[in-house]
Amino acid sequence: MSAQATARVAPPAFAPRPRPExxxxxxxxxxxxxxxxxxxxxxxxxxxxxxxxxAALLSALLLNTQMAQNAYQRHDLTNELARLDQDQKDLVAVLDHKSSPEELAASARRLGMVPAAGTGWVRLADGSVQGVPKASK
Incomplete structure (x- = not known):
């Protein structure tokens, strides 16, 4: 017998089991x-x-508008600060001119004050006078 005939006759090893009806x-x-x-x-x-x-576009518009408004306020405040700084410098210059030693002496003479001849100090702890005070003329 040939190999083909043997293969036909032999049942396969994994043949399914017959099912019950x-x-x-x-x-x-x-x-x-x-x-x-x-x-x-x-x-x-x-x-x-x-x-x-x-909503996103509206919030971007509002944010941009607020930033522009803040920029204008900052510009105005910077200008005001510069003006106030210049005013302070002017007032310091006027005060320096009026408080110079020559101007102070002239103001004291106009008020009737005279220069002191000698100086003395009062010690507050015990009330004693130190130095040699002299009477003005």
């Missing part, structure tokens, strides 16, 4: 169904996206 189940009834209608539309999603975009 069952009762025949009734065949299910099949019917055609429609595709489900789309439950949601895209309109709410589009409206939400447009609202978010509008």
């Amino acid at each position: 069952r009762e025949a189940a009734p065949a299910p009834r099949l019917r055609v169904v429609r595709a489900p209608a789309q439950a949601r539309t895209r309109v709410p999603f589009v409206l939400v996206c447009m609202a978010v975009l509008a």
Whole structure:
């Protein structure tokens, strides 16, 4: 016998087992169904996206406007600060001129004051006078 004939006669090693006979189940009834209608539309999603975009643009506009307003205020305050700084320098110059030793002596003479001839100090701890005070003429 040939190899082909032997292969036909020999049953395979993994042959399925025969199943016991069952009762025949009734065949299910099949019917055609429609595709489900789309439950949601895209309109709410589009409206939400447009609202978010509008809110972002509005907030950017408000932020830009506030920054511009702050820039104007900063410019005005810088100008005022420069003016006040110049006023302070002018007042210091006037005060320096009026408080010079020559101007101070002239003001004292106009008020009737005279220069002191000698100086003395009073010690506050015990009330004693130190130095040699002299009477003015």
